[in-house]
Amino acid sequence: MKLSGCSAVVTGGASGLGEATARALAAEGVKVAIFDMNAEKGEAVAASIGGVFCNVNVTSDESVDAGFAKARAAIGQERILINCAGTGNAAKTAGRSRETGEIKHFPLDAFNMIIQINLVGTFRCVAKSAAGMLTLEPLEDGERGAIVNTASVAAEDGQMGQAAYSASKGGVVGMTLPIARDLMSEGIRVNTILPGIFNTPLMNNAPQNVKDALAASVPFPKRLGNPSEYASLAVEMCRNSYFNGEDVRIDGAIRMSPR
Numbered sequence: 001m002k003l004s005g006c007s008a009v010v011t012g013g014a015s016g017l018g019e020a021t022a023r024a025l026a027a028e029g030v031k032v033a034i035f036d037m038n039a040e041k042g043e044a045v046a047a048s049i050g051g052v053f054c055n056v057n058v059t060s061d062e063s064v065d066a067g068f069a070k071a072r073a074a075i076g077q078e079r080i081l082i083n084c085a086g087t088g089n090a091a092k093t094a095g096r097s098r099e100t101g102e103i104k105h106f107p108l109d110a111f112n113m114i115i116q117i118n119l120v121g122t123f124r125c126v127a128k129s130a131a132g133m134l135t136l137e138p139l140e141d142g143e144r145g146a147i148v149n150t151a152s153v154a155a156e157d158g159q160m161g162q163a164a165y166s167a168s169k170g171g172v173v174g175m176t177l178p179i180a181r182d183l184m185s186e187g188i189r190v191n192t193i194l195p196g197i198f199n200t201p202l203m204n205n206a207p208q209n210v211k212d213a214l215a216a217s218v219p220f221p222k223r224l225g226n227p228s229e230y231a232s233l234a235v236e237m238c239r240n241s242y243f244n245g246e247d248v249r250i251d252g253a254i255r256m257s258p259r
């Protein structure tokens with residue numbers, strides 16, 4: 001797919017992997033709308049790439065609808081959707097407090113919140129974006145658009161405490177192929193990236209010794225991934241018209257240990 005001149009929506013585009021992808025798309029001549037809850041960072045990124053910022057919470061139907069309306073009015077109907085909005089939490093399914101011996105289980109509202117953001121939020125944006133893409137004239141090969149979702153290696157090798165996060169990301173992996181099949185007759189491709197450990201603001205907050213240990217645990221290269229390396233794969237998934245229905249790890253060959 002020829003990228004130059006297309007429009008794109010990048011959720012979670014104010015930071016980390018989404019920001020890097022928004023910048024990489026803009027460098028290819030794509031007009032970019034950033035959907036994020038962080039208005040300060042989102043406005044700054046949008047301004048620096050000549051894009052538009054939309055203050056969107058992906059868990060809200062109304063907010064996402066308003067975001068697409070604003071983005072499409074500013075830069076036209078998007079042919080590209082990149083879903084990077086997401087977050088995680090950690091709690092054991094059930095266990096004992098080390099200090100008091102008290103038995104606790106994973107709080108269900110915290111479990112549900114992660115599913116709502118990472119899984120339902122991703123599907124909400126996919127469904128609403130695809131519905132908009134149906135109004136576009138097809139390009140050569142009958143192609144109308146391309147969608148990239150972000151899962152995690154935790155979809156396959158989730159660690160202790162990651163039941164909610166892994167369930168949400170496993171859901172994103174599981175829906176890749178059926179969505180690609182749903183949209184095949186309309187010429188819309190769907191792929192999902194499973195990042196390993198990337199050097200984003202999420203990770204910057206970790207102490208240096210934790211970051212060093214994580215880097216040492218990667219087979220090769222022995223470092224965290226750069227957001228630009230994620231962005232490069234996301235852009236290729238949009239550009240390469242034969243990329244469809246795939247879930248691809250980008251992780252330096254890491255396989256996460258139980259803890």
Ligand SMILES: NC(=O)c1ccc[n+]([C@@H]2O[C@H](COP(=O)([O-])OP(=O)(O)OC[C@H]3O[C@@H](n4cnc5c(N)ncnc54)[C@H](O)[C@@H]3O)[C@@H](O)[C@H]2O)c1
Pocket residue numbers: 011012013014015016017018035036037038056057058059084085086087088117118121150151152153194195196197198199200201202203
């Ligand atoms: N960094 C990693 O190592 C890593 C590894 C595997 C998967 N991932 C996934 O990649 C995606 C991006 O992560 P990142 O490391 O760039 O994180 P990040 O925190 O740097 O960026 C995430 C962005 O999503 C936004 N966001 C969060 N909840 C939102 C909501 N409800 N509505 C709209 N925006 C929302 C945040 O404001 C933030 O700007 C996430 O889905 C994360 O689970 C990251």
